[in-house]
Amino acid sequence: MLGFSGQNLSAVIAHLSCHDGPMKTRLQESTTALPTTRLTLVAIALLVALACGCQQLRLPAIDPTGSCLFAPLPTTTTLALPGSGGEGCGCFGCLNKIGTCLKSKHALPRPSFPQPVDPPACATPGEGKLGLGNCLESDTGCVPSAPCDGQCAAGPRAVLLGSEIDAKSCLHLPDRGKRGCILLSPQRIVAPVGGEVLLLSGICGDDGYLQVNQPLEWMLTNDSVGTIIEVGDDEPGALHKLAGAKRPDKRSPSYALGVTSSKQSLITRGNLNPRDDVSLEKGQTWMSLSSPSEGTSRVTVLAPDSECWDQRKATATIYWIDAKWQFPAPQLVPAGTTVDLSTRVTRAEGTLPARGWKVRYEIMQPNLATFGGTNGSSVVEVNVDENGTANATLVPTPGTSGIAAIDIQVIRPGGDSDNMPTMTIGRGQSFVTWSSPQLAIRAGAPSIASYDVPVEVIVNVSNPGDQPAENVRVEVQTPPGSRVTADSFAQVLTNSVIWELGTIPAQTQLDLVMTIASQAPAQLNFQARGDGNLFAESTVRIDVYRPSLEVTVKPDKDRYETGERVNFEIVVRNTGDRPLDDVRLSAFGDGSMLHNESNSSQVENKKTDGPLQPGGTWRTAVTFIPTNSGRRCINVQAAADGGQRAAADSCVTIINPIPPTPAITAKLEGRDRVPTGAVVIYTARVQNSGQVPLGSVRVAMSYDPQLRLTGATNEGLDQSRVSQFIVAWNVPTLAPGQSLLLEGEFEVLQTNPRSQVVLTVTSAEGAQANDDMNVEIFQGAPATTTPAPPPPLPPATPPPSIPGGSAPGTTAPPQTTTPPQATPPQSTGRGLTLSLIAYDNPGNVGQPLRYALRVTNDSNDIDSQVNVRFNLPSGVSVERVNQTKSPELGQFQSSAGMIYLNEIRSMRPGESIDYDIVVSSNQPQTFTITAEAVSRLAPGGIASSAQTRVLP
Numbered sequence: 001m002l003g004f005s006g007q008n009l010s011a012v013i014a015h016l017s018c019h020d021g022p023m024k025t026r027l028q029e030s031t032t033a034l035p036t037t038r039l040t041l042v043a044i045a046l047l048v049a050l051a052c053g054c055q056q057l058r059l060p061a062i063d064p065t066g067s068c069l070f071a072p073l074p075t076t077t078t079l080a081l082p083g084s085g086g087e088g089c090g091c092f093g094c095l096n097k098i099g100t101c102l103k104s105k106h107a108l109p110r111p112s113f114p115q116p117v118d119p120p121a122c123a124t125p126g127e128g129k130l131g132l133g134n135c136l137e138s139d140t141g142c143v144p145s146a147p148c149d150g151q152c153a154a155g156p157r158a159v160l161l162g163s164e165i166d167a168k169s170c171l172h173l174p175d176r177g178k179r180g181c182i183l184l185s186p187q188r189i190v191a192p193v194g195g196e197v198l199l200l201s202g203i204c205g206d207d208g209y210l211q212v213n214q215p216l217e218w219m220l221t222n223d224s225v226g227t228i229i230e231v232g233d234d235e236p237g238a239l240h241k242l243a244g245a246k247r248p249d250k251r252s253p254s255y256a257l258g259v260t261s262s263k264q265s266l267i268t269r270g271n272l273n274p275r276d277d278v279s280l281e282k283g284q285t286w287m288s289l290s291s292p293s294e295g296t297s298r299v300t301v302l303a304p305d306s307e308c309w310d311q312r313k314a315t316a317t318i319y320w321i322d323a324k325w326q327f328p329a330p331q332l333v334p335a336g337t338t339v340d341l342s343t344r345v346t347r348a349e350g351t352l353p354a355r356g357w358k359v360r361y362e363i364m365q366p367n368l369a370t371f372g373g374t375n376g377s378s379v380v381e382v383n384v385d386e387n388g389t390a391n392a393t394l395v396p397t398p399g400t401s402g403i404a405a406i407d408i409q410v411i412r413p414g415g416d417s418d419n420m421p422t423m424t425i426g427r428g429q430s431f432v433t434w435s436s437p438q439l440a441i442r443a444g445a446p447s448i449a450s451y452d453v454p455v456e457v458i459v460n461v462s463n464p465g466d467q468p469a470e471n472v473r474v475e476v477q478t479p480p481g482s483r484v485t486a487d488s489f490a491q492v493l494t495n496s497v498i499w500e501l502g503t504i505p506a507q508t509q510l511d512l513v514m515t516i517a518s519q520a521p522a523q524l525n526f527q528a529r530g531d532g533n534l535f536a537e538s539t540v541r542i543d544v545y546r547p548s549l550e551v552t553v554k555p556d557k558d559r560y561e562t563g564e565r566v567n568f569e570i571v572v573r574n575t576g577d578r579p580l581d582d583v584r585l586s587a588f589g590d591g592s593m594l595h596n597e598s599n600s601s602q603v604e605n606k607k608t609d610g611p612l613q614p615g616g617t618w619r620t621a622v623t624f625i626p627t628n629s630g631r632r633c634i635n636v637q638a639a640a641d642g643g644q645r646a647a648a649d650s651c652v653t654i655i656n657p658i659p660p661t662p663a664i665t666a667k668l669e670g671r672d673r674v675p676t677g678a679v680v681i682y683t684a685r686v687q688n689s690g691q692v693p694l695g696s697v698r699v700a701m702s703y704d705p706q707l708r709l710t711g712a713t714n715e716g717l718d719q720s721r722v723s724q725f726i727v728a729w730n731v732p733t734l735a736p737g738q739s740l741l742l743e744g745e746f747e748v749l750q751t752n753p754r755s756q757v758v759l760t761v762t763s764a765e766g767a768q769a770n771d772d773m774n775v776e777i778f779q780g781a782p783a784t785t786t787p788a789p790p791p792p793l794p795p796a797t798p799p800p801s802i803p804g805g806s807a808p809g810t811t812a813p814p815q816t817t818t819p820p821q822a823t824p825p826q827s828t829g830r831g832l833t834l835s836l837i838a839y840d841n842p843g844n845v846g847q848p849l850r851y852a853l854r855v856t857n858d859s860n861d862i863d864s865q866v867n868v869r870f871n872l873p874s875g876v877s878v879e880r881v882n883q884t885k886s887p888e889l890g891q892f893q894s895s896a897g898m899i900y901l902n903e904i905r906s907m908r909p910g911e912s913i914d915y916d917i918v919v920s921s922n923q924p925q926t927f928t929i930t931a932e933a934v935s936r937l938a939p940g941g942i943a944s945s946a947q948t949r950v951l952p
Helices: 006-017 036-051 098-102 238-242
Strands: 056-060 076-080 182-185 188-192 196-203 215-220 227-231 249-252 255-259 265-267 278-280 284-290 295-302 313-321 324-326 331-334 339-347 358-363 369-371 379-383 389-396 402-412 423-435 440-444 448-450 455-463 469-477 483-486 496-504 508-517 522-530 534-545 549-555 559-561 566-574 584-589 593-595 602-606 617-626 630-640 644-655 665-669 673-675 679-687 694-703 707-712 726-734 739-748 752-762 768-778 831-838 849-858 863-871 876-882 892-895 898-901 904-907 912-921 925-934 942-951
Touching (some): 182 313, 215 227, 227 249, 284 295, 358 369, 455 496, 455 522, 496 508, 549 644, 566 630, 566 644, 584 593, 584 617, 679 694, 831 925, 831 942, 849 863, 849 925, 849 942, 876 898
Parallel strands (some): 448 534, 665 768, 673 768
Antiparallel strands (some): 056 076, 215 295, 227 284, 295 313, 339 389, 369 389, 402 423, 440 455, 469 496, 483 508, 522 534, 549 566, 584 602, 593 617, 679 739, 752 768, 831 849, 849 912, 863 925, 892 898, 925 942
8 A cells, every 4th residue: 555646546446436327226324334444444545645745635536427436537636735835834744733733724625515415305104105116206116015104203213222211312213224114025926836926125214215235134934835046136336345235145945135236137037028027226126936836925024224123024925826727719609509618727737627616707798698507697606627627508698699708717715724815816708609690670761741742761771690691571561642662673562662682691781762752641660571580670750741831022112223222021931730940041033133241142041039830920031132134033942841841933123223314494583564664684593403414504595576685694694696586694514403593684675465585494415494484565654754774683693613513593683563464375275285205216125215295285274183194005114203393293103004193283374394204114015105184174185195116
């Protein structure tokens, strides 16, 4: 040792401390196990190092990876001795000047690593951590064994000496140490004679880890059979050998010493099957034993160094059984055949019968068979006879077939002589198959059918057995009055249907189809028969309902325009005496009718508030939008359970929208009786009564030569034809609803009993209107003085230039002269006249056809009670009737193919009333409309006709 340097010493210690594999169990920190001689050697080595004059000592460094205790060279730890820093105290100077060194500012060197963390506390016994198979939560588990009872959890050591008896500090468990329960696995096992049983054991310490390098003693009781074969030896490493690790030792066939291992190992059986290998963890040890004869082995394992006596030992029991058995082989027999089951059980390596042993049979499908002599039981226990067999008989259930699984158990009875309990030592299965043909039939049909409406019935005929079924025949009786059709190979008779199927192979199914239409509920019973008394049947019932569903469809009106929403009201009625379930509707429009929401020609609806009760109604509505003109229809179909069906159609006439027609009204206002020499003002009131703006509106007022124009509204005034007794105004635009007020001032020159002022209005769009007034001019009184000039006319509002604008007119100045009493106007004496003119001739189908109808009182008397009517040919409908002067006269009524206009109560002499009539035709044709009128002055009536040709 004198030749060791600090570096060589580090290498030696590092070599001795390195071991194989990571350490999963904690090593004991106590150093009391080191022999005193080794401590003496280490101390001498340190003194030699100090005597050599060293001021620094290099020691091995701790391996931070944990694979070894010390790190390999050249990694070392340098220890600076007191006084080595030049403070005047050498290695041995401190021995002479201890007081000086103790007062030195250099303290003792600090440890290179902090104090290790305390290990987790040992699990409290009884809380599952020290129980069977779950002693530890770490990856190093204890050997499964009986749970510790926890009696020593807070007690003293097993043996107290001297003053320790009264020491209270001993009444608790130490933080570390060997105190804890001993674990053993397995504790009870049944093994065959001649086999080898492996037992594992270990000591669970209070810190929750298996303890390594702990001695154990294996002992067989005196009444046990068998001997100890081998004790585990894990070949401890050099460090454990240096620490004085104990070695296992087999002292006798019934006693052996073992030591818990310090490393993991794997115990194999010497074969290539990994499933029978046993893994040994750190802190475990093992022992194997065997017995050549039957009996019981009781093995006790003892931890002699344990400090808790009630936990330091455990016992395992091994029952050695001498037996061999052979279960019956699977059997395949015809249906109805009894089957014998025989299990052979022998002992002494198959040479002697195991008399007195039992074999338990249990059939897993009791519906297929029972055991004979058991009164129908599915379980039987049979003793092994002198031949070594246990026999049982299976009796099949009549009419059944299939595969039955038989559970078999070999039971060794217990006895007082061998002190062994009754045990099941073997278990297996056997199978018995009863083979036969079978017949199965299943029929299906709707549960509800409509009155005399065919429904389909499907019949499935199958052979679920494992043999062919011969001469199979299927037959069903049909109710009287029903109409039946069936498969082409079936025989359809007056009151039955027969199918001759012949042979049906095993595991085969056939489908048969028939249809039946009945007026009454029908119950069909299908029967299948075959050789060997094969029989099967299936029944279906079909309830028949009479038609009791009714649906009606009606539109809100008969005529619509393209793009207008057409609403149809739908009424569904139950006319039967039973509720109807699942009532639903489907509406189908033609190619030009689309549903307003789904934008498709089909829509569906369903009654959601329960069945439709007898006599009840369900009202709903559907809306379609037509895309083309013509006659458009929808089809509504109603359905309910039981095959109830009903359908209805509804149609409407669709016309294209009539384009807005330009329209204008004109009204002439003024005095109709004036004297000569007077100044009069005539006012023209013009309004755009249509829906489109009017452009280039020309208003012309013509008068007789007895009048002379003296003034007029300036805006748009045109006096180019004043020499022709015409004054006019040009208006660029007139918006819909806009009105104009235009005035002309005239001087009365000569007398005329029937002078006339005529107002005419036209526009660029073709709108026109006119009005006239008859003026009686009589001789006035001669003027005595020169009359003052008439006051100037008020300015008129200029016509608007932007469509939609307003143009308020000016009113005529108030008349100060009271007109004289009027005299009857002159007339031609023709009386009431009627004129009907067709504007659109020829026209097109669905297009508007316009007519002008004028009624005139061409007499000198007032006429009254004027009634006008006209006929409506087939396929022709009235779109509208307009009367511009009195809108109420445009109202009409339709009756018996005639259109009746509102009555004209009174007509002045010479008065005319105009009507604008618009009709349309839904078909190509040539028709004539005749207008008729009667009045008080024309009771015989007058008529006027117009013919129109309508093209496709």
